[in-house]
Amino acid sequence: MYNILLVGSGQLGSRYLQGLSRFNTDLEIFVVDPNLNALSIAKDRFEKMPKNTFSHEVNYFQNINELGNEFDLGIIATNADVRKKILISLLSQRNIKNFILEKVVFQTIEDFEVIIELLNKGKIKAWINCPRRTMPFFLKLKEEIPDQSIIRMFVKGSNWGLASNTIHMLDLLSFLSDQVHFKFDISNLDKKIYNSKRNSFIEIGGKINFFSNRGDKLELVDEKGKNKPFEIIIEFEKRKIHINQDLGFVKILSKEGLELGASKFVLPMQSEITKQIVKDILVHSDSNLTPFSESFILHQSMIEAFNSHLTKIKGKKVNICPIT
Incomplete structure (x- = not known):
């Protein structure tokens, strides 16, 4: 069983969750969003997906501090302005092997530089969702x-x-x-x-x-x-x-x-492509998504x-x- 962390359950985050429902390996999914309404909508969308023969246990939280420490993949589907703070908290307090980050990733070049240093220090892989x-x-x-x-x-x-x-x-x-x-x-x-x-x-x-x-x-x-x-x-x-x-x-x-x-x-749609993207990362430790370091250069120009x-x-x- 793989442990998946999804931070942000709004419009895009809930679509990630729908995509994870299609996964053909047992998953334990931890969804975090301070907004109870967003969590409720995400839960409803997940439960309306066709039933999968594999076991997917989904847990919903409003606070990152309620989580465990070990995750195979973290998906950060929040707005850009809070993403650095969330990543610093996760990278300093938990063991997360891989990350998928939504774009626009950060709003400053300095935020990129801070997170690149932390990712390199922990030898953690990260990709940007430009699918x-x-x-x-x-x-x-x-x-x-x-x-x-x-x-x-x-x-x-x-x-x-x-x-x-x-x-x-x-x-x-x-x-x-x-x-x-x-x-x-x-x-x-x-x-x-x-x-x-x-x-x-x-x-x-x-x-x-x-x-x-x-x-x-x-x-x-x-x-x-x-x-x-x-x-x-x-x-x-x-x-x-x-x-x-x-x-x-x-x-x-x-x-x-x-x-x-x-x-x-x-x-x-995101709900249709998530399964293969996540499978590539979990099974092969690789992805066709944009590597973090490469996307940093593109973000810098923009x-x-x-x-x-x-x-x-x-x-x-x-x-x-x-x-x-």
Whole structure:
């Protein structure tokens, strides 16, 4: 039997719990959230899942101090602003072999540096949940991209959460291109700050570009207040992959725009992909998710870009990036 710790049972945390219900080995799961309502919703969602022939015992707590000391995996599905505090508490007081961390991981570079030191000291593995690189569609796409191809990615739509989802797109380009160091251009971001759907956090609109040293490009556009579909376009050599995530299709085009093929596109839900991700970590001590150290470099580019933008808007230095 494996012991799994899940910290944070909100919208995403409860989906992790549903995914764990599918696991084909006995699990003891410990769910922690100070919010009783969140715990109740997570419990209800878990109990509505189809029954599994394996035994999954789930325990619900409001306080980390109520937990035992030994865990095979810790999943930290909290907001970014409290994640460092939680990790410091867990890493200093308990033995947890592996971690999956939600993104945005932290709001400052310094938080990353503190946690990297603790993870290295304890020889603990950690991955960041940017799951597109684990999905069959993108794994197959990576295989089809010729070596050394320069990749251009264009992500556009309206009200899709540019600030909170940039790391997903930057991670995907990094995965497809095998590049991790990116410069940025923030000159076309909207000169205002938008409210996030989550209290105490912000959103950003307009256009931002990231560039690798060899010429790969990521262009992100979020046109606030409009009604445009969410699309991802990936170009390399003589191919263009056009993904319309809202309408659920993908087209393969020639460089000239001639349609070469089309198919359905469905982005799997967290509850559907958790089982395999967790199995890889528990059984093989590895994962196709982004390693912590690699995601740190990508987060650093993003945090520096957004902090520079916010500094210009506010007229004073911003060191904490208030996104999650």
